Amino acid sequence: MQISKIASSLGQSATLKLNELASTLKKQGKDIIHLGGGEPEFDIPEKAAQESLKKINSKRVIYTPTGGVSELKEKICQYTFENYGVKVSPANIVVSSGAKQAIYNFLLCAVNPGDEVVFPAPYWVSYTEMVKLVYGQPIPVKPSKGLLCSFEEIESHITSNTKAIMLNTPNNPSGLIYGAEFIEKIVALCEERNIFLLMDDIYNKLVFDGFSVPSAFSFSKKSIDESNIVSVNGVSKTFSMTGFRIGWSVSSKTMASAMTKVQGQITSCPSDLSQAASVGALTEGDAFTKRMIKDLEDKRNALVDELLKIKKIKLEKPQGTFYSFADFSAYNKNSSQLSSELIEKIGVVTVPGSEFGMEGHLRISFCGKKEDIIRGVKKIREYLDGN
Numbered sequence: 001m002q003i004s005k006i007a008s009s010l011g012q013s014a015t016l017k018l019n020e021l022a023s024t025l026k027k028q029g030k031d032i033i034h035l036g037g038g039e040p041e042f043d044i045p046e047k048a049a050q051e052s053l054k055k056i057n058s059k060r061v062i063y064t065p066t067g068g069v070s071e072l073k074e075k076i077c078q079y080t081f082e083n084y085g086v087k088v089s090p091a092n093i094v095v096s097s098g099a100k101q102a103i104y105n106f107l108l109c110a111v112n113p114g115d116e117v118v119f120p121a122p123y124w125v126s127y128t129e130m131v132k133l134v135y136g137q138p139i140p141v142k143p144s145k146g147l148l149c150s151f152e153e154i155e156s157h158i159t160s161n162t163k164a165i166m167l168n169t170p171n172n173p174s175g176l177i178y179g180a181e182f183i184e185k186i187v188a189l190c191e192e193r194n195i196f197l198l199m200d201d202i203y204n205k206l207v208f209d210g211f212s213v214p215s216a217f218s219f220s221k222k223s224i225d226e227s228n229i230v231s232v233n234g235v236s237k238t239f240s241m242t243g244f245r246i247g248w249s250v251s252s253k254t255m256a257s258a259m260t261k262v263q264g265q266i267t268s269c270p271s272d273l274s275q276a277a278s279v280g281a282l283t284e285g286d287a288f289t290k291r292m293i294k295d296l297e298d299k300r301n302a303l304v305d306e307l308l309k310i311k312k313i314k315l316e317k318p319q320g321t322f323y324s325f326a327d328f329s330a331y332n333k334n335s336s337q338l339s340s341e342l343i344e345k346i347g348v349v350t351v352p353g354s355e356f357g358m359e360g361h362l363r364i365s366f367c368g369k370k371e372d373i374i375r376g377v378k379k380i381r382e383y384l385d386g387n
């Protein structure tokens with residue numbers, strides 16, 4: 001019996017591998033500080049808890065329409081109008097089992113075998129593997145300096161085989177935001193060349209220092225139903241509800257209906273219970289997220305203060321998300337080696353930059369406890385600088 005070529009070609013998720021290693025070492029009684037996480041340590045919104053309980057108490061948790069219940073779709077339409085300034089109808093929305101499924105639905109509907117999908121590095125670890133899963137060609141583009149690509153760097157990788165550009169801003173792992181001018185040019189390029197633009201907006205509310213994330217829709221010359229922009233969002237990060245597995249896409253009706261068809265053959269529908277909880281979360285809205293942002297901003301500041309004490313690192317201060325992506329190449333150019341060394345020698349978990357298409361860096365999260373962040377980075381400094 002042979003496993004398929006496509007399954008054999010996939011890499012195991014580095015972050016999940018690290019989580020497993022950290023919990024094994026913890027069980028062995030080792031003092032492990034986990035700075036590799038990807039979810040906020042925040043209780044879920046009160047209304048999300050209430051709506052979940054209400055649903056459970058109804059004793060009816062069943063299949064829903066494939067693209068989501070109308071109450072949640074209505075809430076998402078309202079959310080899209082308030083946060084993106086674009087009026088959409090429920091037929092433009094597909095609710096899915098996490099933003100990850102929304103991206104995967106999109107790729108299945110956009111990409112033919114051999115088509116190229118262009119995205120800037122550093123990129124979220126799953127992009128390359130998801131594109132491979134639909135038999136597409138991932139084309140990561142590395143910035144010549146810093147952690148953000150210029151428009152020209154992206155443009156120079158567009159060929160007649162390019163089917164889509166994927167953009168995640170603020171970015172996992174760098175925490176940096178692509179500016180309005182860049183997004184405007186990317187939208188224009190996609191419209192001129194008839195290329196899909198997947199905006200991975202999963203962190204777009206988690207921004208600090210008064211920054212805001214430009215909405216790609218605001219630069220489009222097309223109506224939503226002619227648009228080649230597909231925006232993906234969800235409750236995982238904004239509402240600290242990773243375990244509920246609810247994401248969604250906003251796109252033209254044609255794309256939404258194709259994505260619904262695909263989803264219907266894969267998962268039938270997102271969880272009824274989780275959709276009820278998400279209605280609660282969206283009802284609670286910004287009041288919840290603002291509290292979380294304040295907490296994350298404080299942790300970001302503590303992390304940056306500690307990181308800057310490490311003599312030879314280079315750091316671009318994160319503007320959003322809960323990740324930092326510092327350049328440790330002056331200590332070790334091989335990020336996997338350095339990350340493993342930090343776990344083995346001092347029990348601090350980080351994620352190697354190689355997983356995000358950028359060697360020499362480490363992703364260090366600030367979604368955990370503040371005291372762990374400070375203690376963990378201090379241990380890294382003492383290990384690397386000897387003081």
Ligand SMILES: Cc1ncc(COP(=O)(O)O)c(C=O)c1O
Pocket residue numbers: 038097098099100101124168172200202234235236237242245246247
């Ligand atoms: C950039 C990015 N996009 C999408 C996702 C997927 O989110 P979800 O948990 O809703 O599937 C993640 C999760 O870590 C992410 O970092």
